[in-house]
Amino acid sequence: MSLIRQLWLLLLATVMVGVLGSALVTVGSARGYLETQLRLKNSDNAQALALTLSQQNGDLALAELAISAQFDTGFYERISLRGPDGQMLFERRGTAESTQVPTWFEGLVPIESLPGVAQVSNGWRSLGTLEVVSASSFALDDLWRGSLRSAGWLILIGLLAGALGSLVLRRIRAPLQATVDQARAIVERRFVTVPEPRVPELSQLSRAMNAMVQRLQAMLGEQGAQLEALRQQAQTDPLTGLSNRGHFLAQLGSMLAREDTPRSGALLLVRVHDLAGRNRDAGHAATDALLQTLALSLRTAAAAGAPLMAGRLNGADFAVQAADADAARVATALQATLRTALKPWVDVRVAIGAVPWRSGASVAALMLAADAALVRAETQDGYGLAVDDPPAASPESAIGESGWRQLLWRSLERGDAQLGSYPVIGRDGRLLHLESPLRLRLHEGGAFEPAARWLPWALRSQFSARTDLLAVRLALEQIAVDEQPRGVNLAADSLGDSGFLVGLRSLVAAHGEAARALWLEVGERAAIEQLPVLRDLGQHLRPLGVQLGLEHAGERLARIERLYEAGLDYVKLDGALVSGVALDGARADFVRGLVWTLHGLEIRVLAEGVADAADARSLWACGLDGITGPWASAQPLR
Secondary structure, eight states: OOHHHHHHHHHHHHHHHHHHHHHHHHHHHHHHHHHHHHHHHHHHHHHHHHHHHHTTTTOHHHHHHHHHHHHHHSOEEEEEEEOTTSOEEEEEEOOOOOOSOOHHHHHHSOOOOOOEEEEEEETTEEEEEEEEEEOOHHHHHHHHHHHHHHHHHHHHHHHHHHHHHHHHHHHHHHHHHHHHHHHHHHHTTOOOOOOOOSSHHHHHHHHHHHHHHHHHHHHHHHHHHHHHHHHHHHHBOTTTOSBOHHHHHHHHHHHHHOSSSOSEEEEEEEEETTHHHHHHHHOHHHHHHHHHHHHHHHHHOEETTEEEEEEEOSSSEEEEEEETOOHHHHHHHHHHHHHHHTTTOTTOOEEEEEEEEETTOOHHHHHHHHHHHHHHHHTSSSEEEEEOOOOOOOTTTTSHHHHHHHHHHHHHHHTOEEEOOEEEEETTSOEEEEEOOEEEEOSTTSOEEOHHHHHHHHHHTTOHHHHHHHHHHHHHHHHHHHOOOEEEEEOHHHHTOHHHHHHHHHHHHTSHHHHTTEEEEEEHHHHHHOHHHHHHHHHHHGGGTOEEEEEEESSSGGGOTTGGGSOOSEEEEOHHHHTTTTTOHHHHHHHHHHHHHHHHTTOEEEEOSOOOHHHHHHHHHTTOSEEESHHHHTSOOO
């Protein structure tokens, strides 16, 4: 039983005991007072009547007349006269008067009318004994009415006392509930502070809890800063802040291999001509300023609405990757940007080689094609530019946005979809869950297409919520059949749709047991831009047994403010982060630190896109809880 409920019961019991006790004391006092008044009245009337009878000189007839007159003029139960020998000489008895008093009250609180006794005499001779008993019905009526009035006042006072007590309890309950919520939030890996209450005991408790939360926040902040330093050391070029060669190529490989990335894009190589000679003639400081300005231009440039991902491959060579963009337009826009940014260096020569890519292409082949374009650009003066010929267009590339919208709408209406199946295995070789990317059949009788083919158009047509709900429904139905845990990734655009969140909760709630084997994951961007929505989603789905995680994580994970409040159950590190970890000590240190921090928050850490056995061994050594990718798919499950 909760403390507040115990206090409520204590308050109720106290008020009830007070009201009942006061009622008993009041009724008892009133009863005693009325009985005393009746006894005095009986005694006084008996003395007065005895004096009257004593003046009758023993005439019994006159005595009877006097007694009858007294009886008829008052409210008496009985008046009797006995002789000196105890023999009844005369007696008058009244009939019981009707009252409004309930029988139970009369039986519970009876009023006893004690007889008044007086001696009747004639001089020194005793004529008899007179007894007078007044009727008690009127006193009982008065006691009943008084008890009702007292009970009413006592109940009113009790209600006022209860209301006052409830206000006090509410004042106590608010800070107490805040402290309980704070403790529950800590259990859920959400570290919040609460105002200190005025109640001294609760104030000390809240102060201690707040201090603990602040220490945890400071510790996690320090760990985040350390992880960011390790990330920069492992992934970035120290001079320009761009991705280093290994990380850029790993990102490019992950982009080409994943099913949920754009189907095409552009790769550009940028080279500063004769960097060694410039470094020798102008000095290190001037050359470093040139490279930093060029890097800043690459980092902030955007062409055709597509953000650029840039890296430094070596001293003079840079690379830029733009997803879902035209190579010629990106290269032309970048050429103009660099021409403007590098105006202070009038004699600088920069070559740009661009080549388009499509998903599934080889990184090595793509780099060779881009390098060939770069060689042609170097033959030009100033800001040379060469773009490789675009690949052959796909059959759907010419149908436009409206055509894609019709294709997707018809496919979703038919429910013509299926889920892929890629195992995520744990350290013991057991299956953690199956990654289940959605594939749509765009044409009746055709093949099921991966998300890389249709996802950009689904996002543009605002169909992401429908596709995600379809994927979740298919996963729940398959879980109900084979009881295999399955993971479904949700688009960040879907989280911004309030109708999607309502539909998702209803869909999951309708599949009670299957929901306990469902893993839902969102991208890093959702955790950065929609952290409150992600936190609310976890609070609604976690009681149903759903696991909530982050996918493609690592690039900005250490920079997500208040990550510990997201309520995540697991994090999947991006393939670009874990690729080559066996040969890169700095990368392994970063992964190890990331795993240690996330485990401290009770968040499991998985790795995706692992293709090499050496990388898998290194990741197990770093403390990861699960691995997926080509290597995991080739392992026998236990």
